Amino acid sequence: MxxxxxxxxxxxxxxxxxxxxxxxxxxxxxxxxxxxxxxxxxxxxxxxxxxxxxxxxxxxxxxxxxxxxxxxxxxxxxxxxxxxxxxxxxxxxTGLPDPTAPEAEQHAVQDLPFETLVYLLGSRYCDTDLLSEEAWRLFETTSPGWARVQAICDFVHSAVSFDYMQASPTRTASETLAGRQGVCRDFAHLAIALCRCMNIPARYCTGYLSEFGQPKPHPPDDFAAWMEVFLGGRWWVFDPRNNGPRMGRILIGRGRDAADVPxxxxxxxxxxxxxxxxxxxxxxxxxxxxxxx
Structure with a gap:
């Protein structure tokens, strides 16, 4: 696909x-x-x-x-x-929310398409080497596939506090976990790193995200960050910052992390x-x- x-x-x-x-x-x-x-x-x-x-x-x-x-x-x-x-x-x-597929399965690493393998590796802001042990402690017993990714998003969404004033161009995923605060890119980096630690390809996305269908008052407009994960033979959108399907999500760029899409x-x-x-x-x-x- x-x-x-x-x-x-x-x-x-x-x-x-x-x-x-x-x-x-x-x-x-x-x-x-x-x-x-x-x-x-x-x-x-x-x-x-x-x-x-x-x-x-x-x-x-x-x-x-x-x-x-x-x-x-x-x-x-x-x-x-x-x-x-x-x-x-x-x-x-479309006016439709992000698609979901709770039945989407996690691939064995040996069965993944070659082009997805780079999204299993650590990168500038997704320091998997420092998070692997904690990721397995937290998520080893979760069901592989969609449920595991959602569990990761639930954890990041609840563990990290959103604060515009805490934006940092150098903060890594492990630093976000330690500090428990950040902006949307930090939520995305942490969730991406945890997915990669669990052998799930994940990539960073940036673009526009509308407030259509969201209760007021709306926050100031800004560019947004989210992730895509590879499950069941295709890529799916997950948004650990908002932690739910949204409408009006418009992609600008994607890569391993924010370093690839300034x-x-x-x-x-x-x-x-x-x-x-x-x-x-x-x-x-x-x-x-x-x-x-």
């Missing part, structure tokens, strides 16, 4: 229509090479009613490519001074002075939707 095949919208639902995008402003002291990963993943490109093209201010030459994980990337050299990156698109989603990678000193993300309801005329500028 091709998990990257574009999704089709089922006839029984009208789906949801969203305006999605972001605006990042940097202050640079010198011309600086920069790589951006801010566009919707190619597997969801067919759901864009209006493409989320990357726009820069001032305008600079852009060179786009796919990285080794299949993510859209854009390379450029940003001039000194204020520099803005922005995207703004209209996206149609939203921007700058190769020089810089200061981020603006960071805005939006996932707005866009039921009406897009011309009447709020502007991201």
């Amino acid at each position: 091709d998990d990257d095949a574009p999704r089709s919208r089922p006839a029984e639902t009208d789906g949801i229509r969203m305006r999605i995008g972001c605006r990042l402003r940097y202050r640079l002291t010198q011309p600086t090479p920069l790589i951006a990963m801010l566009n919707v993943h190619y597997s969801r490109f067919g759901d864009l009613e209006r493409a989320d093209y990357l726009v820069t201010q001032p305008s600079v030459p852009l060179e786009s490519y796919r990285d080794g994980f299949g993510n859209w990337c854009t390379r450029m050299v940003a001039p000194s001074g204020d520099f803005i990156l922005s995207t703004d698109g209209i996206f149609r989603d 939203l921007t990678q700058t190769f020089g000193p810089n200061t981020l002075t603006q960071f805005d993300v939006w996932t707005w309801d866009a039921k009406g005329d897009p011309a009447e939707a709020r502007s991201g500028s």
Whole structure:
């Protein structure tokens, strides 16, 4: 099964229509090479009613490519001074929550497809070597497969407190377990590492996550992180931060952990002075939707 095949919208639902995008402003002291990963993943490109093209201010030459994980990337050299990156698109989603399959089985390692094996290994933020003993202590007696992954998500969701003020670009999975606090990427890294310790391929995902169907008040819009695990012959979404199926989840990039999918990678000193993300309801005329500028 091709998990990257574009999704089709089922006839029984009208789906949801969203305006999605972001605006990042940097202050640079010198011309600086920069790589951006801010566009919707190619597997969801067919759901864009209006493409989320990357726009820069001032305008600079852009060179786009796919990285080794299949993510859209854009390379450029940003001039000194204020520099803005922005995207703004209209996206149609099924309006259905993340699919579930409680019967999905865990594969024996020797039966896993070759391309999944890299997602059993430790990585920059998923330090499996430091978590293996604890993972087996906690989850050895759980039923292999979907139930085991859900048990891992339940544990992470309850053990770690979410706190925007505790965001750290260097925190590893083992440090999250020790400190018991973090943001969505920390929840994802810890759950991924625990899955890998239990011989379940797991990979890191980042993208948009709408608040459709969620009770108010809604938190400020931001990019989100979750994981995909390989069970029953395909990849499935699990979200240890929210710990339940959600609608309006839009993939931007995936990799071994956050080190593989930085939203921007700058190769020089810089200061981020603006960071805005939006996932707005866009039921009406897009011309009447709020502007991201």
